[in-house]
Amino acid sequence: MQELAALAENIAREAGDLARRRRAEGVTVAASKSSLADIVTEADREVEALIRRRLARARPGDGFVGEESGASRGTSGITWIVDPIDGTVNYAYGIPHYAVSIAAVTGEPIPEEWMPEIGVVHNAATGETFTGIRGRGARIGQTRLRVSMPPSAGALLATGFGYDPAQHDSDLARIRAVMPLARDLRRAGAASLDLAYVAAGRLDGYFEKGLQPWDHAAGGLLVTEAGGVMGGAPAGRPGRELVIAAGPQTYELLRAAIDR
Numbered sequence: 001m002q003e004l005a006a007l008a009e010n011i012a013r014e015a016g017d018l019a020r021r022r023r024a025e026g027v028t029v030a031a032s033k034s035s036l037a038d039i040v041t042e043a044d045r046e047v048e049a050l051i052r053r054r055l056a057r058a059r060p061g062d063g064f065v066g067e068e069s070g071a072s073r074g075t076s077g078i079t080w081i082v083d084p085i086d087g088t089v090n091y092a093y094g095i096p097h098y099a100v101s102i103a104a105v106t107g108e109p110i111p112e113e114w115m116p117e118i119g120v121v122h123n124a125a126t127g128e129t130f131t132g133i134r135g136r137g138a139r140i141g142q143t144r145l146r147v148s149m150p151p152s153a154g155a156l157l158a159t160g161f162g163y164d165p166a167q168h169d170s171d172l173a174r175i176r177a178v179m180p181l182a183r184d185l186r187r188a189g190a191a192s193l194d195l196a197y198v199a200a201g202r203l204d205g206y207f208e209k210g211l212q213p214w215d216h217a218a219g220g221l222l223v224t225e226a227g228g229v230m231g232g233a234p235a236g237r238p239g240r241e242l243v244i245a246a247g248p249q250t251y252e253l254l255r256a257a258i259d260r
Helices: 002-025 042-058 088-093 165-181 190-199 212-224 246-259
Strands: 029-031 039-041 061-066 070-073 078-086 099-106 115-123 129-135 137-140 154-160 182-186 207-208 229-233 244-248
Touching: 002 042, 002 078, 002 099, 002 115, 029 088, 039 042, 039 088, 042 061, 042 078, 042 099, 042 137, 061 088, 070 190, 078 088, 078 212, 099 190, 099 212, 115 190, 115 212, 129 165, 129 190, 129 212, 137 212, 154 165, 154 190, 154 246, 165 182, 165 246, 190 207, 190 212, 190 244, 212 229, 212 244, 229 246
Parallel strands: 061 078, 154 182, 154 207
Antiparallel strands: 029 039, 061 070, 078 099, 099 115, 115 129, 129 137, 207 244, 229 244
16 A cells, blocks of 8 residues: 555646646636536646556556546456546636545445545645555655644634535535634635645644545545544535544534534
8 A cells, every 4th residue: 555655646746747837828627517617627637637547557457536537447446536636716716725636445436335545635736745544644744644632712624615506505504503613714625635634733624515525535534544533424424415524522513513
């Protein structure tokens, strides 16, 4: 797994360099997805194609699930879960907060059954690379990551909003429910980085509805390997209905507030 992590780190950095170059050259919106606000750029597609080629060359028997290019089943028991540019709207607007997210999982290549083994989140704008290996912890560089303890002044929380305007009322209701716990709230626009920041103790907790598996596969492993808890819905697992990530005590407070 150490070799897989090193491979994912190298590919994520190369992909991040490509994303940065394309951002400097100017962004072209290729299409919208779930709504007009949910965009994909030409760079998203190019960066994912690069990641897919590099993984196929190094690990031809592995499976692949990508946000932009779909899924293919492998024969090795390893499947890679990839978000080439997480935070595409930030990227399109020139906001330097977006990431390359690469996870390796074992088991059936469906979120309810796979086991995350490797998680790499590379902040392409700052150059920071967060890496987790199941059972071996999470780190940035040589620094071990650890989730925060519950702060006495209230928790610094992060969240996000879905692209469907019909969901915004429920998003706001969820925020109202957790604000009594909060010192303040952040909405930065890249789920993988929010999760990495929870793992690093830069955020005390994170919650969001509507995420896809590639949004949280890598970042979720960082959280759990840093001593935190990943949960949500359905069935208590992080999923489309809800993702919650925090240290154990803060997680229970968040879950209770949202469930009320």
